[in-house]
Amino acid sequence: MRTILYLIRKEFLQIFRDKFIGKAIFAVPVVQMLILVPAVTFEIRRVNLGIVNQDMSAESRTLVSQLEGSAFFKIRNTSFQEAEGRDWLHRGDCDLVVHIPADFGRELGKGNPVKIMVAANAINAVNAQLSWAYLNGVIRDYNLDILAQNPGKSSYLPMATQPGSVLKSEIVTPIAIGAKSDIPDLKSEIQNPTSDIPQIQVTNRYWYNESLNYKYYMLPGILGILVLAIGFVLAGLNLVKEKESGTIEQINVTPVKKYHFILAKMFPFVVIGMIDIAIGLVIGKLVFGLPFAGNLGLLFLGSFIFMVAVLGLALFISTFSDTQQQFMFTAFFFMIIFILMSGIFTPIDSMPVWAQKLDMINPAVYVMRINRMVLLKGSTFNDISGDLLMLSVIAVAFTGLAVNRYRKTA
Amino acid sequence: MKNAVISVHDLVKKFGSFVANDHLSFEVYEGEIFGFLGANGAGKTTALRILSGLSAPTSGKVLVAGFDAARDPEKIKKNIGYMCQKFSLYNDLTVRENIMLYGGIYGMRKALIRERCEELLERLRFMEYGNRLISDLPLGLRQKLAFSVAVLHEPRIVFLDEPTGGVDPITRRQFWEMIYETAARGITIFVTTHYMDEAEYCDRISIMNEGRIVALDTPDGLKNKYRVDSVEEVFVKIVRSGKISV
Numbered sequence: 001m002r003t004i005l006y007l008i009r010k011e012f013l014q015i016f017r018d019k020f021i022g023k024a025i026f027a028v029p030v031v032q033m034l035i036l037v038p039a040v041t042f043e044i045r046r047v048n049l050g051i052v053n054q055d056m057s058a059e060s061r062t063l064v065s066q067l068e069g070s071a072f073f074k075i076r077n078t079s080f081q082e083a084e085g086r087d088w089l090h091r092g093d094c095d096l097v098v099h100i101p102a103d104f105g106r107e108l109g110k111g112n113p114v115k116i117m118v119a120a121n122a123i124n125a126v127n128a129q130l131s132w133a134y135l136n137g138v139i140r141d142y143n144l145d146i147l148a149q150n151p152g153k154s155s156y157l158p159m160a161t162q163p164g165s166v167l168k169s170e171i172v173t174p175i176a177i178g179a180k181s182d183i184p185d186l187k188s189e190i191q192n193p194t195s196d197i198p199q200i201q202v203t204n205r206y207w208y209n210e211s212l213n214y215k216y217y218m219l220p221g222i223l224g225i226l227v228l229a230i231g232f233v234l235a236g237l238n239l240v241k242e243k244e245s246g247t248i249e250q251i252n253v254t255p256v257k258k259y260h261f262i263l264a265k266m267f268p269f270v271v272i273g274m275i276d277i278a279i280g281l282v283i284g285k286l287v288f289g290l291p292f293a294g295n296l297g298l299l300f301l302g303s304f305i306f307m308v309a310v311l312g313l314a315l316f317i318s319t320f321s322d323t324q325q326q327f328m329f330t331a332f333f334f335m336i337i338f339i340l341m342s343g344i345f346t347p348i349d350s351m352p353v354w355a356q357k358l359d360m361i362n363p364a365v366y367v368m369r370i371n372r373m374v375l376l377k378g379s380t381f382n383d384i385s386g387d388l389l390m391l392s393v394i395a396v397a398f399t400g401l402a403v404n405r406y407r408k409t410a
Numbered sequence: 411m412k413n414a415v416i417s418v419h420d421l422v423k424k425f426g427s428f429v430a431n432d433h434l435s436f437e438v439y440e441g442e443i444f445g446f447l448g449a450n451g452a453g454k455t456t457a458l459r460i461l462s463g464l465s466a467p468t469s470g471k472v473l474v475a476g477f478d479a480a481r482d483p484e485k486i487k488k489n490i491g492y493m494c495q496k497f498s499l500y501n502d503l504t505v506r507e508n509i510m511l512y513g514g515i516y517g518m519r520k521a522l523i524r525e526r527c528e529e530l531l532e533r534l535r536f537m538e539y540g541n542r543l544i545s546d547l548p549l550g551l552r553q554k555l556a557f558s559v560a561v562l563h564e565p566r567i568v569f570l571d572e573p574t575g576g577v578d579p580i581t582r583r584q585f586w587e588m589i590y591e592t593a594a595r596g597i598t599i600f601v602t603t604h605y606m607d608e609a610e611y612c613d614r615i616s617i618m619n620e621g622r623i624v625a626l627d628t629p630d631g632l633k634n635k636y637r638v639d640s641v642e643e644v645f646v647k648i649v650r651s652g653k654i655s656v
Contacts, residue, residue: 255487
């Protein structure tokens, strides 16, 4: 057992003797947190909106000013000509073009259903759908206002319909907002119609992240990615470097036990990973005001097992890589898959079933979930015990593979 | 009676269809300096790696320090020291850190490692280099240090694979003095080389050619047999005749 202490000491000495790496392993997470947390977001603000208004009635101007007043939209261009609207989309000046037809105000005044056309740039489908949803919200408010001012005239209430999928910016689908008259007639004697329109009022409260702050959502995930990169690349390269320089041969000819050697390679990086997580949490708290809803001990436990799993795989890969190039190529393959399939950007539930099955051996999936549940939801050990168990199984399996595949006698 | 500390019988090592070691049989006796000679690619290093447990034999029986190289390579490793032609101490560790590491790996007590370490630095007149990185040392010093580290744990046998490659003549002489001192302590030396003057220093030498051992005797025995004045001439004669016979 004393042997492993000598080996661990050697690994620490070597890591910190490299002046650049010794500093970078603590500087990189700080920089990553400060850049990635605010930068990686799904929040959509200031969608560039173009308005083709061929109507110029009071009604259409009210709609335009309501769009203008929304925090989500920024009116970049206005015109009277439909063709210009297409140009804006084509050039990328606008992401969303609203076309108000010439008879909008007149038809509305008569109580007839009216249509406005909306074209969205759907290269980024998520963006297009979200902008569409925001636009619908504004139109709904507009409708309610009309209803309130004109009790009895319910037939023109326009309801939004989903836009068709659009794949390229060149192909924009004009969307018709159809009218439906499914709101019951209102009694004429109503004095203050707004408060008495019978309708379902949805009041919602967002649990666990009440302000819908994307930073809170991304930060726990980025904590996982941060240590993934450090552990994966540095530990794996470390072993391959020993192969390249020939020092591993001198180790292989000693009676050192295989698992001593592998565990000694893992240990310093697990410690460094834990320190990096602590640094990340401090930044999260001080810079981004991240709430710590749960027990941080659980978070560290999860990250510890995660690190072992990642290091195990990295060392396994390095046992069959002869050069640093081979290792990096393989490591990047796994890292990209692990990160993109971890659920940090896209929900795992929306992946195809086979991909979800495959994802069961992706350690990043579990650490994302554990970090988010513990930090945002305040989950307890029992809540995350399943994830911890799976992560442990993966950690033991990968480490076992690494020890097994490492050959002292060729 | 001489006691065989290494005994090899019908050792064969193949890499695919290439036969690197073709039915080798020999014995090395306790406390002797055994020179393993051969041209480049003759299969010396392959055999040495098998004897030191780094490589598994394809067939044949190999006993080193009483353990079977095919079945118990890890037990062999406890009883041997090894120094490879490619310098293998850690360049980014200091002299003392390397000594501590290898002493620790062989399970030596900390106090003993420290004691041997200081003793060794003194003997090599290395004191001022103790806290220097290996990468800062000249090659000759590194080789001497690597040899000292290989015998730090007092193994029964030490394997040296071209230990003096690229080293100046004075350092080579000093290196061989170290080998003699070590052999005098009862440690068996198994050394590969292609410096023929070094072969003269060995108790017995074997000469390999194309995977086979073609001669094995004391240097004087070989010189008498081939009626020449030096091992070098013996070597040239043997290797040349070997080439012609193929």
